Amino acid sequence: MAGRRAVLTARVSLLVAAAGVVFLVVLLAIAQRTTSALWFLTFPVLLLGVLVAAAAAVLRMLRHF
Amino acid sequence: MEQQIERSKIVVRWIVAVLLFAAVTYLKRRGELDVAWPSILLLTALLALLNLIYSAILRGGAPSWLKYATTATDLALISALVVFTGGTRSAFYFAYFIVLISNSFRYGMGMALYVATLYNLVYASVLFAAPPGGDLTVEAVKIFAFWGIALYAGYLAMRFQRQTRIVQSYEETIARLRHEVAQLKRPAS
Numbered sequence: 001m002a003g004r005r006a007v008l009t010a011r012v013s014l015l016v017a018a019a020g021v022v023f024l025v026v027l028l029a030i031a032q033r034t035t036s037a038l039w040f041l042t043f044p045v046l047l048l049g050v051l052v053a054a055a056a057a058v059l060r061m062l063r064h065f
Numbered sequence: 066m067e068q069q070i071e072r073s074k075i076v077v078r079w080i081v082a083v084l085l086f087a088a089v090t091y092l093k094r095r096g097e098l099d100v101a102w103p104s105i106l107l108l109t110a111l112l113a114l115l116n117l118i119y120s121a122i123l124r125g126g127a128p129s130w131l132k133y134a135t136t137a138t139d140l141a142l143i144s145a146l147v148v149f150t151g152g153t154r155s156a157f158y159f160a161y162f163i164v165l166i167s168n169s170f171r172y173g174m175g176m177a178l179y180v181a182t183l184y185n186l187v188y189a190s191v192l193f194a195a196p197p198g199g200d201l202t203v204e205a206v207k208i209f210a211f212w213g214i215a216l217y218a219g220y221l222a223m224r225f226q227r228q229t230r231i232v233q234s235y236e237e238t239i240a241r242l243r244h245e246v247a248q249l250k251r252p253a254s
Contacts, residue, residue: 030205031202031205031206031209032202032205034201034205035199035200035201036193036201037189037190037192037193037196037201037204038189038193040185040188040189040192040201040204040205040208041185041186041189043185043189043208043212044181044182044185044186047212048178051216
């Protein structure tokens, strides 16, 4: 790994993980509280955001980068 | 390859169309479905027309956009069927899963995510068009469950594709080694 630039730094992975947690909270809040189906249109973005954040966090924890 | 897959999807689409038409007719005759005949016939005719158009397109090869278009129209037709047959209480909700499994296993994770995204958008539109009233938590759980199944199906498809590639490389190695052995056995002239 020496000489290779880190693709995902600790700071970036922390930010991505925090964004993922926010996305998850918003997702669950919409699922529990909404009375308008239009809010469900945001699910793909939020879900993919959570998945990307989880993937980044796991890869960072496994020292993949 | 893609042409072959889309051709087999056309066959599956005819079979599913006949089965769904039979199911709708049966339930309507028993008085368990309140849906007008023109709506059923319109949907069936639309599906038949689209299938014929896809067959015609596939005669000249499979354009790269076709798989996305066929999946999108399948989901749109199923959504119309769901709206006509009771919205969230429709007995035909399961048909979404046919599209998901069929496409995910054939095309992999990318397609699984595409189907899940599209389903999410069209089902939200279905809920908006025919609102169940009150709390929508159950519907949100349905959408989450669909996403979960899509991701799992995509993962299984990825594993299957990787194993297929491994077997293919083994077959190529065996063929090469057989050829080399045959060369060695041949008497020097």
